[in-house]
Amino acid sequence: MKFMIKNKLRLEAKGLIGSEDHDTSAHEMLRSIQKLFAADKVISREKREVPLKEALGRVVAEEIRAQYDLPMFAESLRDGFALACSEPQQKTGQNRFVLVGESGAGDPLGIRLETTETWKVMTGGEVPVNGTRVVPQEWCSVQGNIISIDSCRLAGPAYIKRKGSELLQGSLIIGVGEVVSPASLVKIAEAGCATLRVFCPPRVCFCCTGKELVEAGTVPGAAQKISSNQHLLTALIEQCGCEGYDHGIVGDEKSLVGNFFNASLQGDFDLVITTGGTGGGAFDLVERGFVDAGGTLICTSVALRPGKSLLVGRKGDTIYIGLPGPPRAVHTVFMEIVAPLLAAMRGVKDAELLCILAVVQEDIALKTRGCLVVKEGVLFFENGCCKVRMLTKNETSSCNILIAPGRDQIHAGEKVEVHLRQPLGQISCLGSHL
Structure with missing residues (x-):
């Protein structure tokens, strides 16, 4: 008998995603999903x-x-000669000053100059107390202790960084x-x-489910494949500034899935992630395994592609997220859902993905209209315009293209919203929405 969850939640029912709501941007729809999960997150306070x-x-x-x-004293920005005059002695031609001393960076200096005197200083060195400017040495003529400077050089930049500037x-x-x-x-x-x-960074435990999976470096047998999601999650979690703990591969057996949840939900981890096994089939056991281990499900279905069968739950202070199985879907959903959650758990202020508008280079056909669609894309600039195109084979995605419900095709030349595939907290414009 199919295992049923009470109070099963679909985000459309809460009004967070309207299938024909053209007034709400795709970015705002994803923010609604993220806020639902954020309501149950635990922010690290250690x-x-x-x-x-x-x-x-x-x-x-x-x-x-x-x-x-900062700086702690008035310092010179050039190797040159410090002056105390506010204006040239001679309006045209050469101005002559008497060199009365020299000092380098790190030498304390508390002297005052007469308007006819100069002091040689080095870059980063302290200038005289009443110094008004430093004239770079390449602009000066030196004859013994007489320094000649053309009048035009006394009207340019001062080359002094003032104390506290x-x-x-x-x-x-x-x-x-x-x-x-x-x-x-x-x-x-x-x-x-x-x-x-x-x-303190959040601690994240994860496993990849599926009896068909084998470790990298192992020769796959019949109907087997390499578990690449282990390495993908390890890298993504590290990029997000968190501590990842790889539990390894968990086979499609009730006891194995149960053992994983019983071990990972004891309170040692802030977030637990699984990949695969969320589709509701005979061998998809993670939903039931999580509940049997004492977890409470918050969400079992989302109007999002990929990620329709996304699982979200909680036990005590530990959050659980069940991701799909295909690595490309794992990467996409992780960046859209998990990365903002981890950023908030880290304590990042205004943890929000950077969203920009880009022009579609070629038509994008969609297979479904009733949900928010996220496509892998490549962002580039052409003739001063920010553009985006669909990912092709053997390319690395630089962004996610967001397409709101109700569309079956995006035409070339249209503007779409895209999220950069860069971990939160590693970009200076974090939280910007252009």
Whole structure:
């Protein structure tokens, strides 16, 4: 007898996806799905102190503010001669100054210059207290201790970075929920911080189901194939900044599926993922195995292709997601559903996929009208225009093309919404919707 789930949920019934709603963008429909799952997510609140060399890509748990002005002193942007005059002595021709000293980067300097004097400084070095500009040395003529500078060179850039011009003491450098980038590491280090508090990454346990699967490196037997989803999920989870734990291949047997869920739902993991076995067939056992292990299903069907038989559930603080079996479908659904969830669990502020508009290069025919369709695509620029085309064999997808319900064809020249296939938290414009 087919196993039935009480309160089986289809997202259309909640008004999250309308099959003929042309006023709602495909991007907004996916956001509705993500919000439904996010309502039951557990956001990681554990924090740890890490040194800066281990902070790249981590999510900040406590804001960082500058401990002092940046730069801490007025510094020269060129090797050259520092002056204290506000305007040229001679309106035309050469202006002459007496060289009274020289210093390099790292040499303390607290002197004041007369308007007729100059001091030679190096790039990054401190300039005199009343210095108004640094004239690059290649623009100057040196004869003994007399430095001659043409009047036109005294009206250009000052080549001095003033104290506090980049950051004032107490200024916010990076806030809670922001992802540490190489550029932010520079500011954090310059601001005097050697460590910072970050959210602990979510722990994700996964397995690939199917008696036909064998490990990579094994010669497949009759009716067998390599389990490539193991390596796909390992890479995607790592790209999302999370800790992945591969449980391996689980055969299509009730006891094996039950053992996996009993082991993974004990509270040691924030998210549990399976691939395959969600179709409701005789050998599709993950839905029942999850419930038998004490899990509660939130969703057993979504008006989304691929991903129609997506499973979402929860046991205690652990979220469960059952993905389809084909690797390309796993990749697509992971980027659209799982990646935003993991970003939110990591503590990323405004964890939302980047959505842009692109012009379709050629017609796209669809087999179904009643659900949201996500197609793998290749994004490119042509004559200054952002365009997208369908993925061909042996290509790597750079984006997902989003097609709202109610369409059976997208014509060349139309604009469609696309999501970039880049993990959340690794792009500077995170959360933007162009």
